[in-house]
Amino acid sequence: MCKIGIIGGGAAGFFAAIQCKLLNPETDVTILEKTSKVLAKVKISGGGRCNVTNVESDPVKLATKYPRGERQLKKAFRNFSTTDTIRFFEERGVPLVAQEDGCIFPVSQDSQSIIDCFLNECNRLNIEVKKNFRLDKIEQVSNGGFTLIAENANLFFDKVIICTGGAPKKSHLLWLEELNQPVIDPVPSLFTFNMPGNPITELQGSVVKHAITKIPGTKLTAEGPLLITHWGMSGPAILALSAWGARVLEEVGYEFKVTVNWTGIKNEEEIRTELKYCAEQNANKKLDKFGVFGLTQRLWSFLLDKFQVNKEKAWKELNKKEFNRLVNGLMNDEYPVSGKTTFKEEFVTAGGVDLSHVNVSNMESKIIPGLHFAGEILDIDGITGGFNFQAAWTTAYLAAKGAVS
Template identity: 45%
Template sequence: MSQNFDIIIVGGGAGGFFTAINCAEKNPKLKIAILERGKEVLTKVRISGGGRCNVTHACFEPNELVKFYPRGEKELRGPFHQFCSGDTIEWFQKHGVELKTEDDGRMFPVSNSSQTIIDCFTTATKKLGIQVLTGQSVQSIYKSETPDGNFWKVETQNEKYLCEKLVLATGSNPKMWEMLQEFGHSVVSPVPSLFTFNIKDPRIKELPGVSAQVSVKVKDTKLTSTGPLLVTHWGMSGPAILKLSAWGARILFEKNYQFTIFVNWLNDIDAEDAEIILKDLKQEHSKKTVSKKSPFEFPNRLWESLVLASGISEETKWADLSKNQLQNLTNQLTNAQFQVNGKSTFKEEFVTAGGIDLKEINFKTMESKIHQNLYFAGEITNIDAITGGFNFQNAWTSGFIVANSI
């Protein structure tokens, strides 16, 4: 016997829960179920933001917010005008969760615990009578035409379900993408996004933990990025690198993660200006040792390393710098070349670029253009963002729009 529902949502993550709760609040008569393949729901919410759950970002202007999405920038403009970060804050407030903004714009629950968000969702589903069914791994989906109309039939390993409207919120799940391809949907093949660069280089070997405001570019591409860079035991990380990995997800995949980057440790000061600054320092500090103190806004350890890499000994005084050494130092500061060999996953916030082709989705409703009554929420589509609460904002917005249109 199959169990009948008005709406079935596949995927017990952020997008799935948000969709279900908003559907039930807008129409309490609806019979709704969430099917989750794992034993637990909301696992990604639990570990996000180091266990604090980075709910959204304090960027309230839709046209600005879309710029944080390497894939989906154009498509999300309309949806963000319907439900943006300000609406997210208000929604959680109404549901008893206060959010706070950190210096970098990321927003967290005031409690500093992702459990607050999980409790908010699970309490709401209980109150609204939404059935949350765990251990339900979907094996097949098909359309069933009966005299009473069209239904979706969903089969898990041990149950059969019937519903009128089907919402897929399964994130980066290859099995789900395969099923959708059988249904005539195109899937943009997934590649990793948000990863750190593996670099073995004597200049940074002794510097794990050092960070600086930089600009970075990838050789022979148009990829550039600015922001904090963090030196790690295996290479380079930090927002500047993660942004590059997100915007360059496809290009760097094609390069098999073997490529060269240029780092400008002075961020927006170019080689010409840097050389003028160094010449002034040479006049001003003629009797001082070059390697001793960083004249720029980054740590002394990094300065010392770049000075040595320019062929300048530890004892050399500013007055004794040759023209050649000055040029070398300018180059190390503004155009340092590093060879990248491979990548490492960034924490557990693994994000993929890829998913259902955006041309096949109606962004006013998040409904499939190929099949009626089939909707998508969250990362199952070919939308992804850089780190900072943006991937969750896409889940809330798409879930809200699905609920609205249903």
């Protein structure tokens, strides 16, 4: 009987183990987890609700959500996509529901439903889960297979799937380098921007439904909802920018500038027309009586001050210079960023096992046959929206398929 060892009892590890048994019930599958608790990240994911996948099902469009891994995932999603994820959970009695923004959650709105589903499947399929096994080293056995070495035990397996998640530092992946498996330096992705002392933070709690963010001097841009927090800015328009810019922003020590287009409209003429119309319709009203472009009155009033336009004026008193300042300010409002925060956010690691040394059709190492990878250990990461779990499910499925064949 083929013995498959799965290192890491997280999302990718459990999914890979279950898929191994579903694809070949004759295999003997063991999950090895370093802590006393499995699926810890699933538990806290999506604010405890677990954003398990996304409504986007087209492999090409889906792959564009991944700053690292896009090309390889395009292929992978043809084999296991979001629709397969939905089917997997619904067939096992976990109904899912999509939000307006495309994010999919369990109907229960509780990540425990996903955890229970995995634990029940492990029970049903006779998958062993060994806790408190921290892998220190992998040794190849000369006539095939691997010895997994931990402080408290040495175990033999014919095939191994590594699902140890994102490592914050390259030094945590020394055991992979000892196997000559190339690793790309890990850096954090999906973080919020700190703006210490900036008056915008006084507007904490303000949400803008659709903003466009950019990092001047780069091609980095993102759009979506933006949230003003007591430490700076957050929300999908910021998190996506942090993901696309993970490496560049690390290189500058997280000291940079961000510009915000508060209107969510890219075309300057369109903004001018809308602002002109607003001025005509509200000629006698005070400028800060209400917010424009869906902005709250509070934020609009703040911006008027920032763009040095006297908010006590009526719309009809707005002169050409002020009008231009408003258009320019609304489109390119600049803020200095100093540092990042991952508090309470969905953070992931960019970097990890270099994909150019992995066969993406079965996630097997091109250097060490029989060794497969799945999940965040790979140099794959997505923006927020259930994309990181989807990458874990897809790569775990492919790794399992490869390991059982």
